[in-house]
Amino acid sequence: MKLNFKALYHFTFLLALVISASSCAEKKTETSQAQASKEAEATPETDEKIILFFGNSLTAGYGIEQDLAFPGLIQDRLDSLGKEYKVINGGLSGETTAGGVSRLDWFLEDKPDIFVLELGGNDGLRGIAISETKKNLGIIIDKVQEKYPDTEIILAGMQIPPNMGPEYSTRFAEIYPEVAQEQNVTLIPFLLENVGGINELNLPDGIHPTEEGHKIVSETVWTYLKEKV
Structure with a gap:
């Protein structure tokens, strides 16, 4: 699918939004980790399997209630089907692939049966070297595979506006199928x-889905997830 880039705001606004979001990333990480820790303490051990969605503001559900973001909608679907899975939302607004590498170990304290990787969009909006983004995606997947060889990994592909030039945006989109093939993981x-x-x-920012948009995203994700649960 080709994006209708006329619907997006100018790059200067996008970059300001990303930088603003990332300025509070550390605080949000601490809050997210503390909340997850409390939930773990309060929840007795069960036979539930874990699906970890590890990403940025798209996964976190920026601008809407987290339960209405696509990971929450996936949890609702699993519950309705009687599937004993616990969805963990590891999304953080403003997150880059480099940030994902640095915070991944904390999320891998418990084994995820399915790991959905959604990162790279903020790298593209910032104009980070594509080789760096590709390398970091590979590092994240390697870490998961090395610690939990049986974990199913799904990589969510992303596209960006051509603000950095068509060559950059085209090359950016190409790294996801390359990584998926090289690492032998499922690609969305x-x-x-x-x-x-x-x-x-x-x-209104033209970047983050509304509640209705997240419903469509959840259907897209479910297409690739349903065969693994």
């Missing part, structure tokens, strides 16, 4: 399929 070609660039399915 484009996480925001039928959502990206559509005004009515995104918040």
Whole structure:
């Protein structure tokens, strides 16, 4: 799918939004970790399997209630099907692939049966070297595979506006199928399929899906997840 980039705001606004989001990343990480720790202490051990969604603001559900973001909707679907899975939302607004590498170990204290990796969008908006983004995605996948060889890994592909030039945006989109093939993991070609660039399915910033947009994203994710649960 090709994005309708006319629906997106100018790069200067996008970059300001990303930088603003990342300035509070450390505080949000601490809050997220503390909350997850409390939940773990309060929840007795069960036979539930774990699905970890590890990403940025798209996973975190920026601008809406977290339960209404696509990971929460996946949890609702699993519950309705009687599947004993616990979904963990490891999304953090402003997160880059480098940030993901640095905070991954904390999330791997418990084995995820399925690991959904959604990172790279903020790298692209910041113009980070594509080789660096690709390398970091590989490091994250390697870490999961080395610690938990049986964990199923799904990589969510992403596309970006051509603000850095068409060559950069084209090359950026290509790294996801490359990483998926090299690491032998499942690929979602484009996480925001039928959502990206559509005004009515995104918040005013033109980047983050609305509640309705997240419903569509959850359907896209479920297409690749349902065969693994």
